[in-house]
Amino acid sequence: MAEEKKLGIGIDFGTTNLLVYVQGHGIIFNEPSVVAFDIESGEVIAGGEEAFKMIGKTHSKIKVSRPLRDGVISDMDAAKALLKYVFKRVQTLRSLKNSLCLICCPSEVTQIEREALKDLAHQMGISDTFIEEEIKAGAIGSGIDIYSPQAAMIIDIGGGSTDVGVLSLGDVVLSRSIRIAGNYIDREITNYVHKRHNLLIGPITAERIKNEVSTLLPNDKEKKIRISGRDLVRGLPSAAEVTSKEVFELLLPIFDEITNVVYSVLEQTPPELASDIVNNGIVIEGGGACIPGVKEYFEKTLGLSVRTAPEPLNAVVEGAKVLLKNKGSYLINPQD
Amino acid sequence: MRKRRHNIGVDFGTVHTLVYADELGVVWNEPTAVAFDRTSGKRIAAGSKASMMYGKTHNAIDLIHPVEGGVISNLDASLSLLEHVFLQIESRKKILKGSSMVICCPSDTTEVEKQAVTALALRLGAVDVRLEESVKVGALGSGADIFSPEGFMVVDIGGGTSDAGILSLGDLVSSRSVKTAGLHIDREIVKYIRYTYNLAIGPRTAEQIKIHLGTLRKPPREEGYFTCAGRDLNTGLPKKLKVMQSEIRHLCVKAVRIIEQTAAEVLAAAPPEIASDVFRSSVVITGGGALIDGLQEHMEHALSLKVRTAPNPFTSVVDGSKILLESSESHPNRILRKSYRKNHT
Numbered sequence: 001m002a003e004e005k006k007l008g009i010g011i012d013f014g015t016t017n018l019l020v021y022v023q024g025h026g027i028i029f030n031e032p033s034v035v036a037f038d039i040e041s042g043e044v045i046a047g048g049e050e051a052f053k054m055i056g057k058t059h060s061k062i063k064v065s066r067p068l069r070d071g072v073i074s075d076m077d078a079a080k081a082l083l084k085y086v087f088k089r090v091q092t093l094r095s096l097k098n099s100l101c102l103i104c105c106p107s108e109v110t111q112i113e114r115e116a117l118k119d120l121a122h123q124m125g126i127s128d129t130f131i132e133e134e135i136k137a138g139a140i141g142s143g144i145d146i147y148s149p150q151a152a153m154i155i156d157i158g159g160g161s162t163d164v165g166v167l168s169l170g171d172v173v174l175s176r177s178i179r180i181a182g183n184y185i186d187r188e189i190t191n192y193v194h195k196r197h198n199l200l201i202g203p204i205t206a207e208r209i210k211n212e213v214s215t216l217l218p219n220d221k222e223k224k225i226r227i228s229g230r231d232l233v234r235g236l237p238s239a240a241e242v243t244s245k246e247v248f249e250l251l252l253p254i255f256d257e258i259t260n261v262v263y264s265v266l267e268q269t270p271p272e273l274a275s276d277i278v279n280n281g282i283v284i285e286g287g288g289a290c291i292p293g294v295k296e297y298f299e300k301t302l303g304l305s306v307r308t309a310p311e312p313l314n315a316v317v318e319g320a321k322v323l324l325k326n327k328g329s330y331l332i333n334p335q336d
Numbered sequence: 337m338r339k340r341r342h343n344i345g346v347d348f349g350t351v352h353t354l355v356y357a358d359e360l361g362v363v364w365n366e367p368t369a370v371a372f373d374r375t376s377g378k379r380i381a382a383g384s385k386a387s388m389m390y391g392k393t394h395n396a397i398d399l400i401h402p403v404e405g406g407v408i409s410n411l412d413a414s415l416s417l418l419e420h421v422f423l424q425i426e427s428r429k430k431i432l433k434g435s436s437m438v439i440c441c442p443s444d445t446t447e448v449e450k451q452a453v454t455a456l457a458l459r460l461g462a463v464d465v466r467l468e469e470s471v472k473v474g475a476l477g478s479g480a481d482i483f484s485p486e487g488f489m490v491v492d493i494g495g496g497t498s499d500a501g502i503l504s505l506g507d508l509v510s511s512r513s514v515k516t517a518g519l520h521i522d523r524e525i526v527k528y529i530r531y532t533y534n535l536a537i538g539p540r541t542a543e544q545i546k547i548h549l550g551t552l553r554k555p556p557r558e559e560g561y562f563t564c565a566g567r568d569l570n571t572g573l574p575k576k577l578k579v580m581q582s583e584i585r586h587l588c589v590k591a592v593r594i595i596e597q598t599a600a601e602v603l604a605a606a607p608p609e610i611a612s613d614v615f616r617s618s619v620v621i622t623g624g625g626a627l628i629d630g631l632q633e634h635m636e637h638a639l640s641l642k643v644r645t646a647p648n649p650f651t652s653v654v655d656g657s658k659i660l661l662e663s664s665e666s667h668p669n670r671i672l673r674k675s676y677r678k679n680h681t
Binding site (some may be wrong): 023096150151167168169171172266267270275276279303304322330331 | 395575
């Protein structure tokens with residue numbers, strides 16, 4: 001019997017960014033999870049980076065959609081359309097029928113939501129799909145050997161959700177997720193600028209502020225950013241300056257919430273694993289890991305050593321590469 | 337075709353399982369633990385590999401210690417573990433077929449359990465299987481003369497139980513067993529650290545503390561200490577803690593007192609002639625617990641008798657099974673269990 005080598009596909013379908021890995025081709029897509037449609041014909045006009053640039057700037061004939069909200073599929077058609085667009089870009093790709101697909105999802109995703117992800121893959125023509133928690137893929141992608149009996153603790157601050165988990169012996173021992181993450185920070189920034197500077201800004205601008213001046217270091221050198229939007233009082237375009245100090249004050253209560261989730265995981269961790277965590281420390285990954293001072297912040301509030309993953313934004317898809325080799329079984333260490 | 341009949345001794349203890357084969361020595365020495373995948377029910381690890389998972393498993397794994405307090409608490413898991421052990425040995429050295437086996441099961445093993453263990457050994461190739469009590473075989477392995485009418489006293493401090501017994505003419509005259517042993521001390525350490533420091537530690541951490549700090553000697557001026565880690569019960573966060581030797585010494589003394597009490601009870605129940613033998617010779621301590629620093633002196637003081645430590649405390653049970661098998665060879669009045677095979681195939 002000839003051995004059928006299945007083509008491995010790993011998908012990190014995040015709220016903010018979509019990363020797709022195809023065995024033999026590498027990471028074929030790493031762009032925002034956005035898709036733009038022409039309303040009349042229903043056709044896809046742009047996906048990824050191009051569609052992202054259209055956010056908040058469309059006329060009535062174009063609809064821009066984010067298929068995922070808070071880590072789960074909210075618009076199935078848009079999700080399908082985006083994936084089709086992604087796969088079309090890889091011209092030399094053979095049929096998807098003989099492929100094994102791994103989709104990563106946040107930790108507290110319900111069974112129905114997981115079925116929806118599997119269904120999405122089916123509709124793309126992929127027959128063999130399995131779902132894994134992002135936290136597991138992210139841990140492997142950060143370079144941790146989760147198959148040993150040593151506990152590993154991960155904090156993944158993504159766009160739609162923040163996942164916190166403890167792993168050991170090849171699987172998740174316990175995990176929690178909360179829908180307070182990157183996008184929530186953007187929304188808080190928007191509200192703040194609205195109230196404080198009387199300026200209405202768009203989501204892309206809010207994200208720019210977050211990316212350029214956010215910090216969790218109380219005594220960092222102050223950075224400023226000049227942004228523009230629509231003045232609420234006069235109704236005319238206007239500009240304002242936002243400082244890193246303002247964003248710092250904004251981030252504290254948000255990270256308080258995230259720390260509470262971390263506490264709740266630690267409180268339930270079996271003592272042998274807690275002992276490992278004291279010795280091995282915690283790993284942070286995801287977009288939130290890029291905020292300056294996030295490592296020091298957690299070290300201070302938790303009293304444990306913390307390190308950032310080497311490639312915070314790609315950790316999940318890197319881990320998915322490895323998980324494809326053992327189909328997620330905790331008994332087989334794919335690195336062997 | 338020359339078929340070599342091997343003698344195999346098995347010590348199936350609460351904490352450790354040892355297997356000895358003649359001419360090869362100890363062929364298996366690993367913890368008595370076995371892990372199963374919860375969904376499929378398949379065995380995924382046994383021995384050291386399984387023991388390393390203790391306190392660290394996720395929901396898909398069932399880690400079982402099939403012997404508790406010296407008693408088989410889970411027969412299926414016990415059989416699965418023994419099967420793994422025998423298959424592992426067989427894959428390396430072909431000794432099971434046609435072998436004579438002595439299996440030292442925990443005390444109070446029921447008839448059903450004895451039959452099940454015997455059937456397993458027969459199925460894997462043994463021809464002659466005997467089940468014996470660990471304390472008796474351990475005494476033989478510590479130097480008791482199997483045929484002489486001299487009273488010989490042994491105190492075996494194991495993982496699940498501490499057994500005290502007096503042998504004469506190859507069998508037990510008086511014996512007692514208590515569940516105060518290695519694991520008991522581990523559990524006391526867990527309790528102590530929880531109540532004193534509000535820190536929850538895992539079972540393997542407690543064992544490490546016992547191994548590093550366990551002693552009965554009064555600590556020198558420069559006291560030893562050990563840094564362990566667990567979960568602070570007030571804050572819920574992982575935390576490190578420095579434990580001093582004197583604290584652990586206190587716990588060891590409490591446990592040893594109970595064992596000494598048991599030994600005293602055994603002596604009190606022995607006939608006076610035998611008591612006189614023990615007085616003239618010495619009490620032998622064996623088992624992993626015999627290696628606790630200062631135990632010999634402490635016991636001598638408590639019992640007012642001479643106490644010596646067996647030369648090989650860990651392996652005295654399998655050493656004793658070797659003696660049993662060899663003496664059975666030279667005195668062929670043994671009962672062959674071939675009839676078992678005929679009835680049960």
